[in-house]
Amino acid sequence: MNHHLPPGQERLFAARHHQDPFVWSHAPRRHTVLKGVQRCFPRPFMDNLRPPQFRAPDEPSSLVGGLRIGTRDVAPPYWPPLPLAPPTLHPPPIGALPTAMAHDEESDCFMLGEKLSKKPKRIRTRVDAGEPRNSYSAFSSLPNLCGVSVNAVRPGSAPNLFSASQSFCGLPFVNYFNPPPTAGSRGMLSELFGAHTKPVAPCPPEDTVATMGVLDKVTSSNVHSADAVNSVIRGPEADNVLLREILQGRKREILTMEEIEAARSLHNNNNSYKGAAEPVETSNEDTNAAREESVTAEDPRCESEVEETMSQNSPRTDSPEPRKRLENIVSVIRSSPTPNTTVNGCKKRKLYLPQQHEARNSYDSQTEEGEAAAEPDNKTRRLEEDEQVESRAPESGEEGGLQIDLSVRRRSPETQRAPSPKPPTSTSSSDSNDASSYLLDYAQRLLRTQEARQRENDLKNSDLTEKLQLLRNLNLNSQVTDLEGLADVLKTEITASLAVIIDTIVNKYVQQRKLLTKQAEVAAEQLNRDIASQLMEGSRSPRSHKMLDRTPPNMPRLNGMPAPNGPLNLSPYPGSENSLNNLNLPHLRPPMYKPPHFFQGSLPPMGGMIPSGQTSPYGGMEPEQDEALPLVVTPKKKRHKVTDSRLTPRTVGRLLEDFPRYGGPLPGMMGPASPRSSPPPPPMSHHPHHRPSSFPQPPPLLPVSLPTSVAIPNPSLHESNLLYPGYYSTHRPSSPLDGRRDESPAGPPPPHHHPLLHPALLAASSPDTFSRFLHGADHDRASDCSPADPHYDGVQPTSSTLTPMHLRKAKLMFFFVRYPSSSVLKTYFPDIKFNKNNTAQLVKWFSNFREFYYIQMEKYARQSLSEGIKNADDISVTFESEIIRALNLHYNRNNHLEQIPEHFRYVVEQTLREFFKAIQEQKDQEQSWKKAIYKIIARLDEQVPEYFKSPTFLEQLE
DNA sequence: ACTTCACCTG
DNA sequence: CAGGTGAAGT
Incomplete structure (x- = not known):
């Protein structure tokens, strides 16, 4: 009966399935009820899977769903007599934690506490690949302390951690201005992240101006000093300006130097002006009014937490101090979550791997707190971040988000130096001027630092330049209201432009990378060819065909690339990298290449391949936008090689990091790695229905799995062998020696080198x-x-x-x-x-x-x-x-x-x-x-x- | 006693 | 995905 199974397997089934399902012994031990029923349903609890409608009419419903639950939840022994561990202490689902685990300490403390209070329990490790959809809803689920409405999402984000701990104390602003030397990274982090939001928390819900969130609240709240109020207001404001600068600066970097210079002088003037004007108190009413007008323009500005922090810190103390602190924080954080900490498995407290992601999330949420509409900005920002990472390739570490923070800081030293730019408190006109000049200035800086990368897209640049020019002019002359429009325009423009640019960069990288890979693979192929050929003695080429076709009659396939390629694919593109790639990593798609759709397999329209220097098909809407829009990833589908949607900055950074390295050597290698599309593989093997019984042979392996096994230079080489080495030598089903189930350490068949x-x-x-x-x-x-x-x-x-x-x-x-x-x-x-x-x-x-x-x-x-x-x-x-x-x-x-x-x-x-x-x-x-x-x-x-x-x-x- | 698995739950 | 639990194997 089980003779087809390898030893292990056989045993498995012998153990598991030999028994008669109706055997009494299967009945749950603790079930003392319904014996008669049990006889028929020895394991009634299995019925839980069964929808009610499928239950037997006579089957007691109580049994179906309740039995198991009853036995389990009702049974007293489930809660050991540990006074300290009442059932209610069950750890809430992580997602439900009231406080987002923005940092390690937070979660660790929690875990520890729980651990202590409960009997030793394995700490739960979540090696969650990080489903993007997993909204660390903790953030959003947090109570909106200030009643800040929709627009003012800010309170809902991570910062609540801090605001909750500090703002509630009734000293909303105290800490804000003189952050106590909080111990540990937590405090610092809170300072870093929460600074901006702190003032918000204490605000009364009375606020009606949703869009004004912070400001209005601050003013309406019982602030003790006018100064404080103003400062509070200003902080964010300034930050906003900075943020906008950053966002816009991105674009600006493309501006010509002349423009920038011109703008710079202007900016300097403004700076001095601001510095002087700072102490001057302008009527809040006016300011507010003006702000209200430019609400939309402002909100997006709230995105930069880093800048906020910086600007807030700098004014009161020497910049070096806060800076140092920040660096410390980062370094601490960076070092702490090393997932590879070798600890004897269980004993060690497992790390919450997704941490990084969470951290990032918090960052993002911070960034996005302004408004949902800020999305484009976020993207832009992310792009920036990534580029930052890229530029700092050598030091790219593990902590994406934080790292980015730092990088941002570094990038804007001036920002730190100068007292946080005062938001235009006086007049709206000054506001616009101020902002624009600032932006220009920032753009200049950006330009310098990233000029190196300008190489790509001259065309786009010029194009952008023009637009920017227009925008700039507009900006300079505009009033506050114009800022709003400007911001939007800029956002749009920047987003679009950057997307293109990024795409180009990515594409280039991909190509280089591919070349490299190809190169390596070629070498490897050579080496392995011999081995492979030896191993695959029994030529199975005939075999591959035998199980063909049983094309699903009822399901016409568009892409129906049922079985990609047969063993021998006579690809017209012999030298194409595809073939190379496929040889080695048949299923693995090239690092950054995102196939049009997985279903399309190796369809002719390999258009999916990234044409060098081409922008990806913007138009094609991503069918699977279900994933959280990955940072950095341009709105297009092209995903970097990254796995899941959660493309981490780190990943990107790495990718980019590699880029320069390979840049040199690669070019010469394989020539242009222009991805070619392989012709649609002839519909080959469909699974053989009889396979299991007829032959012990392998499943229709290769034909199918090898998307582009085509163009294999050496026909003698069977892809299948490469892919399934040892398969022929020791076929699992038939061979007792089969490696798959083989319990012996030797495991799988003689593994030739892959x-x-x-x-x-x-x-x-x-x-x-x-x-x-x-x-x-x-x-x-x-x-x-x-x-x-x-x-x-x-x-x-x-x-x-x-x-x-x-x-x-x-x-x-x-x-x-x-x-x-x-x-x-x-x-x-x-x-x-x-x-x-x-x-x-x-x-x-x-x-x-x-x-x-x-x-x-x-x-x-x-x-x-x-x-x-x-x-x-x-x-x-x-x-x-x-x-x-x-x-x-x-x-x-x-x-x-x-x-x-x-x-x-x-x-x-x-x-x-x-x-x-x-x-x-x-x-x-x-x-x-x-x-x-x-x-x-x-x-x-x-x-x-x-x-x-x-x-x-x-x-x-x- | 130890292991593996299915099922359920969070 | 991980914890917990019961059943069943070895």
């Missing part, structure tokens, strides 16, 4: 990572050497911490294996020093993946049923199918796998059919009815491509 693994390649493609690995390896090797993966030389276990990247990788692996054994997992995570905990974690991940998977399957199966499908065979899954899409979104959100393996499609189809049949036959009313399906599905695992082991691969997921 192309990607060649040191040269590694080094070439990612020097940093590679060296990092090596270093780490050396470091760890001394103390503990994990036997996990003896195969790959360059890859040594460096950490026991699973990172989000590993999670992503695991998800991708799910396309190949649904039931990986722990040994397999270990094999495919050679960089992980496994221990019980992380092993369990990894296993758990897959468990979670399966859970999601099966839920989807059931859902769609029922849907099919409800749609009137009568025969399970009528169910056909294609790459365009909803389920596939859903699954892809879940496991391959960022399309790291350029193409979903055909076999996976097949598995899904089978699963769906099984579920369909089971439901159709009402088996879903039986207990454990899914087990049979699980069993079937478990057999459909295939070998995970070797390249998954490559550190390079992992890196790609970053």
Whole structure:
């Protein structure tokens, strides 16, 4: 019966499925009720999955949903007699925490507290890949202390942490002006982030001017001194100005020097003016009135927290002091969240990996607090940030957000020096002048610092220049009201322009990168070709064809790129990088290339490829805008190689960082790496229906999974071999030696070197990572050497911490294996020093993946049923199918796998059919009815491509 | 005793 | 995604 299964597998099923589902022993031990029912439904709780409508008519409803719950929640023993640990202490969901964990201390404290109050409990690690959608809603969920309305989103953001702790004390402004020497980074952070908002918190809700939020509140609140009021008002105001400057400066940097110079002189005048005018109190009424008029223009200005901080700090004390503090903060923060802190797995307090993200979020929220409309500004800002990172490549660290803060600061030294520019308190005209001149000045600075990058897009620049010129003129002459329009225009313009520019840059980078990769891969290919050819003795070329076609009749495919390419793809573009890429990383899409749509696979319109120096198709609307609009990513679809939507500044920084490095050597290499589109692969293999039974052969592996296995220079080389090394030598299903389930440390079949693994390649493609690995390896090797993966030389276990990247990788692996054994997992995570905990974690991940998977399957199966499908065979899954899409979104959100393996499609189809049949036959009313399906599905695992082991691969997921 | 898995919950 | 729990295997 289980003879098809490898030893481990067989055992698994023997253990799990041999039993008769109706066996009594399955009945929940604690169930003392409804014995009769139990007999029929030994595990009634399984019915929980079953929608009510599917319950047996006679089945006691109470049993269905309640039984399990009852036994669990009612059972007294669940709460140990720990007086200090009442059930209510259950940690609230992280997302629900009233205070956003803006920084480590916050969360740590919380965790610790909980830990102490409760019995030792494993701290929850969230190696959450960081689903973008996960709105760290804590921010937004915070009470709007001031009743600040929609527009004034500010109070809703992270700063509340601080405002809550400090503002409530009734000394709203005290701290604001003389921040007490708060201990630890927390205090400093709060100062940094909360400074601006502090005054807001205490404000009475009476405020009616939503848009004015801060100012009005400040004035309306019981402030003790007029000075304070003014200062408060001014702070933000000045900041706003600064922000705007930054935002606009971006654009301005394109201005010609002459313009800038001219503007500068003007600006200087204004500065002096402001300095003098500062002490002068103008009527608040006037100011407010003026502000109200320019509300929209102002709000966006509130975005820059950094500037705010700076401007607020600088006036009262010498700039060096606050600056130092800031730097300290950053450094502290930067060093703290090292995810790789090697601690014996469990014992160590796990780090909340998403931290970085959260930090970033807080930053963003800060930035965005002004208004929703500020979005374009944000983007712009992000772009700036990224560029900053880029420019500071050498020192790029790990903390994106904070780093950026710093960088921003550095970029504007003058800002610090000069007393925070006074907001135009006197007249509106001065306001506009002031602002514009300031902007110009800032632009100049920007220009200087980033002139280097100007190389790209001269055309655009000129274009921009013109527009800017216009805007500038307009700006100078305009009144306050004009500022509003100006701001909008600028925003729009900047956003658009920057997007283009960024795109260009990115494109260039991508190309260079590709070249590099290609180069390395070529070398690797050469090396491996021999090996591969040797390994793949049994020529399977015939085989690949045999399971072809069973094209889903009922589902016409637009892109229906069912099976991309057959084994031998005669690509017209032999030398194309595609072929190279595909050889090694068939599924992995080029770093920064975002395929039009994953479903499109290798469609002819490789237009998706980035034409050098071209801007991406702006028009095409991103079908999947569901993801939080990633920073830096231009509004277009092009995503940097980044995985998930959460493109972190760090990632970008890194990408950019690499750029210059490769710039030199690359050019000569492969010539222009103009991505070519491969012709639509002839519809080849569709999964063989009979496959499982007929031949023990592998799933229609390659044809399918190899999107562009085309253009393989050496026909003798079977892609499949590369991808599934050892497959032929030891086919899993038939061979007891199969590596997949093989419990022996040897694991998978003789792993020949995978192309990607060649040191040269590694080094070439990612020097940093590679060296990092090596270093780490050396470091760890001394103390503990994990036997996990003896195969790959360059890859040594460096950490026991699973990172989000590993999670992503695991998800991708799910396309190949649904039931990986722990040994397999270990094999495919050679960089992980496994221990019980992380092993369990990894296993758990897959468990979670399966859970999601099966839920989807059931859902769609029922849907099919409800749609009137009568025969399970009528169910056909294609790459365009909803389920596939859903699954892809879940496991391959960022399309790291350029193409979903055909076999996976097949598995899904089978699963769906099984579920369909089971439901159709009402088996879903039986207990454990899914087990049979699980069993079937478990057999459909295939070998995970070797390249998954490559550190390079992992890196790609970053 | 230890491990793995499914299910449920947050 | 992770924690917790029960069931079942080894």
